[in-house]
Amino acid sequence: METIDFPRPKLHLFVCINDRTGMPSNQTPSCGPRIKAEDVKKVKEWIRAQGLTSQVYCTKAQCLGFCNAEGSVAVLYPKCRFVKGIQNAEDLKKLIAEELENI
Numbered sequence: 428m429e430t431i432d433f434p435r436p437k438l439h440l441f442v443c444i445n446d447r448t449g450m451p452s453n454q455t456p457s458c459g460p461r462i463k464a465e466d467v468k469k470v471k472e473w474i475r476a477q478g479l480t481s482q483v484y485c486t487k488a489q490c491l492g493f494c495n496a497e498g499s500v501a502v503l504y505p506k507c508r509f510v511k512g513i514q515n516a517e518d519l520k521k522l523i524a525e526e527l528e529n530i
């Protein structure tokens with residue numbers, strides 16, 4: 428193994444897109460119906476348009492362990508701040524802007 432040297436981002440957002448809608452035997456709510464890979468793609472395009480590519484990373488994730496019926500879940504590093512209730516890509520953009528103001 429080898430450490431990869433690169434400029435560290437200020438913020439790294441992991442967004443759960445896990446979708447259990449195709450699993451009728453599992454009734455646990457999942458983030459996937461609300462937030463999809465396409466939403467994360469939109470957020471990445473927005474990050475690029477804002478000139479934040481080297482400061483903010485956004486990564487799709489599977490279940491982050493806080494499944495709930497109110498909305499999707501994301502976690503922001505370096506604070507390890509878990510957020511639930513995310514409904515769409517606009518919420519993710521607001522979350523990034525809010526977190527950047529408080530770093």
Ligand code: FES
Nearest residue numbers: 443458490491494
């Ligand atoms: S399915 Fe998203 S946190 Fe579990």
